[in-house]
Amino acid sequence: MALRVLYVSPLAPHGNPAIDAIAYGLQHVLHSAGIQLCVLFADFTAPDYRRQYEDAIAAGVAARVDAVVIYVIHPSVFRESVARARAAGIPVFSFVRPDYPVNASVIYPNFNQGVFMAGHLVALLEKGSGVAVIGGPQSVDDMEEVAGVMFALRLSHCKLLNDPTQTRYSNLTDVAAGAREPMLGMLAEFPRIDGLIPYNDETMHGALACLEEKGRAQEARIVSRNGSPGAVEAVRQGRIAGTWDLDASGIGTTLGDVIVRHLTNQEQYEQFLVMSPVGRMITLANIGTWRPWSERVQWAPLTIGL
């Protein structure tokens, strides 16, 4: 009988293209090894997210899947659910490392990416330019990215206008609509914004809409993270200066490779760590070399449910 892996995704399909691409990358590697991927969703912005997520893991245990993949938003949550799965002999793998034992985790170089994004932006700006940053949810990877952005800005010749770790400057939803409130607030607070770093591409799209609505679309140079098709299109149109392509499908394939090695007994992982790709900045200068995530791995429809 074919091996079956459950991935509990933290966002519904089409909520964030990068999250989708991670799932497709994971599926691509598993399918190539003859392993089935089943996906359940537990939207991390929903009020009962934790219960939904724990129920999904429990459903996987009850269905006797061969492995469970989780996405760690907060490092300490799902400890008991994961421990139960592992006690039942089901290995657990994670995107982002939790602070409890799992078999293996893929780690993102979030801080490095934040540093590089800010470095790219400030190279385009004059001394003393004001840069605003829209932070993200209180998730491990987004907080680390924003820490890298802030670090690089503070060392630069530009001025950091706001504290993106504050809720009022953050998009807590991870999707475009969540950028509206913090962006409108910043536009009201800062009469001039020379540079803008929305922590991800979806936030960038929401912020661009606000800038255009207020007639300030030409004011700020903008970079964001993910390298999603929509953001690359914005680069092509000259609306933003760059998007850090974090190779979302590559994040999925990286963990997929580890799972395949574990399930086919090539390795037996315990608290193993592996880095995701560092990625690169996509700008007008290199946009011709960019390939959409959907062309990097096979985008077969995901199997939803167990």
Add this chain to the structure above:
Amino acid sequence: MRVLYVNVLPYGAHPGIDALAHGLDHSLRQAGMELRTLTADVRNADWIEKQTAAIQRGIDARVDGIVVYVLDPAQPAQAVAAARQRGIPVFTLERPRYPVNASLVYPNFNHGVFMAEYLASVLPPQASVAVIGGPEVIDDIELVLGIVHGVQRSGLRLVNDPFVDRHRNREDVRESGRAAARRVLADFAHLDGLIPFNDETMLGTLEAIDEAKRSGEMKLVSRNGSPEAVAAVRAGRSHGTWDIDITEIGAAVGELVARVHMQGQQLEGALALAPIGRLITRANADTYRPWSERVPFATLHEGLE
């Protein structure tokens, strides 16, 4: 084919830096290239001039590639530009702000977070923890930022600022680590945990702890995974050392060089990521292999002849 590596510390001053060079040397040999080293000791005030002069010597000797360890992201921009103008590809450990062919970047921040989180797992909530910071170089600053982030995120109580001179080991070696630890111990009558940013600092810290007769008071974790630090873990004097797999870091830079010279790839501003490594504790210390057993420690060729 000769590749110049401008080393940052004399051989023997820092086991990790030595091991990195051996990893690079081994990787280049496997690809059919030869390593040459010149050393600009970063503990000296004129290290930037020395680094620049070493690169110029490499240009004059018509080496086939130059590897630079970036400590200040703005330096040595002009020397590197001169090398590239002469058609010599330049590769860096860490990423500078000036153009190079390829850079290997370290997940320093991640290391720091994981070290702090491990310490938190062996201490009670709100335990008092001090951090000894390092030199003003990219990788150590990012590491210490990660440690601070991890300490704060883990619910520990950070009692000091590891970016103030008094609580830093700016020289990156054991002796100055001992001096920094003496200052930290003098400032805090009791500590539950202490994170010296690297193993050399930790080894100096152990000496300072013994001098102060405070052995057993605090739990320690540090970074690098050096053989002496692993021995301290085995002896129960340190609780962990993050093995950054430093020979693989050297090897990874060698692979970037090989991609250009052996595979004919045109790299410009390319980035690669160093391995994440793992924490060595008493629980897994038996699986640790000393760096010298991971690659041959052949004598390095200092000089360009």
